[in-house]
Amino acid sequence: MDDIEKNYADFISTVSHELRTPLTSIRGFSQTMLTSWNKLDDESKKHFVKIIEDQSNRLIHLVENMLSVTKMQTTGGNFVFNEFDIKSPIEQIISVVRTQYPSHKFEFLYANTTAGIFADKDKFQQVMTNLIENSAKYAVENSKTTIKTFMENNNVVIQVSNIGIGIEEKDYDKIFTKFARLDNPLTRKVQGSGLGLFITKNLVEKMYGEITVKSEPLEDMQNYSKITFTVSFPVKNIEEQARIKCNQ
Ligand SMILES: Nc1ncnc2c1ncn2[C@@H]1O[C@H](COP(=O)(O)OP(=O)(O)OP(=O)(O)O)[C@@H](O)[C@H]1O
Ligand SMILES: [Mg+2]
The missing domain is CATH 1.10.287.130 (Signal transduction histidine kinase, dimerisation/phosphotransfer (DHp) domain)
Structure with a gap:
């Protein structure tokens, strides 16, 4: 074979x-x-x-x-690229996920300097849905998800963080692979196919972005960590946008 x-x-x-x-x-x-x-x-x-x-x-x-x-x-996914503001798409996703997790809290910190991104809006919403759903799904009960947007080195950065069971550094790459689920009590409690982050990473990269994860132990809550997924999209100027549109 x-x-x-x-x-x-x-x-x-x-x-x-x-x-x-x-x-x-x-x-x-x-x-x-x-x-x-x-x-x-x-x-x-x-x-x-x-x-x-x-x-x-x-x-x-x-x-x-x-x-x-x-x-x-x-098919490669049939991406339709446009420039759009991310504030209202993220707000929409939060309100949908809120109805699925009524006891979970959400905080959205949007910096007014956040530029628009050049991406496929539906696919961007799929990315945010997967990340925000995960942040509520794998969170400690009655905790809060924080979604933060800001600019850094000409990149639009979006961070989604929650409190949950920490992800070991050796698993940082693994969780983005097909069917990967971690073996811990908060993961065992809920269902999932292990495809969400694999799809998310693929979509982000096809839209010229990057996604990383970081898990930091919490001093005041033993056994738990703050888990942050960071997505960044480079700002594209008009020429770059035209080139991407031509290659579609
Ligand atoms: N925000 C998070 N906090 C803690 N652990 C997480 C978080 N997001 C993902 N994980 C861990 O990474 C694994 C992979 O996540 P992924 O979204 O790919 O799959 P899933 O949620 O199990 O299934 P699916 O998204 O396909 O329904 C999860 O099973 C969980 O163990
Ligand atoms: Mg998931």
Whole structure:
């Protein structure tokens, strides 16, 4: 087998495993309900249907993420570049994620000097959704996500930070790879396909940006760290914008 075939075989084997787990659970709970309907009380039935719903959502999320990966790798993703301000797209994402995590707090610190970025708006929103969702999903209960934007060396910088279980330096690169999830209690508690940050990094880099992560232990909260994802986009002048548009 050559490298491409091996990569493909590995991908298919991981995907099949990821699909099989929720499907097995959906089949198991449906079969139990069909064969034991009269023996089950309403509470158990409701509980089983809830599991089926959760697992179906997990499958949909997984399939959507896998389609994103395939699209990026085949068509390149069809990017439509434009210059736009990032304040209102970020505000929109925060309000959507807020409804999914009602007890989590969000703080948005937008520097008025923040320039517009030259990127694909939908893809930028996908990037921010993944980062802001993660920051609420892997946070300590009742904590706060801080989203900060500012300028640095002619780059528009966006930082998303939360308090959670620290990421070891040896895992800084790993979390951006396909299907990578860390083995810690806050990750085990929630579902995920491990594709979010892989997609995010790919999208950021295709829009000429960079993404890094840093985890700093907190002195006043033992066992927890402040985790910060930093995304930066270089400001593009008119000539550079024209060149990118021509190459699209
Ligand atoms: N903000 C964060 N704080 C702490 N850990 C994080 C954070 N974001 C990501 N991680 C860790 O990195 C792993 C990879 O994240 P990624 O977004 O790629 O996958 P996922 O959230 O598990 O699944 P998906 O995004 O596909 O639903 C997570 O499983 C988690 O262990
Ligand atoms: Mg994620």
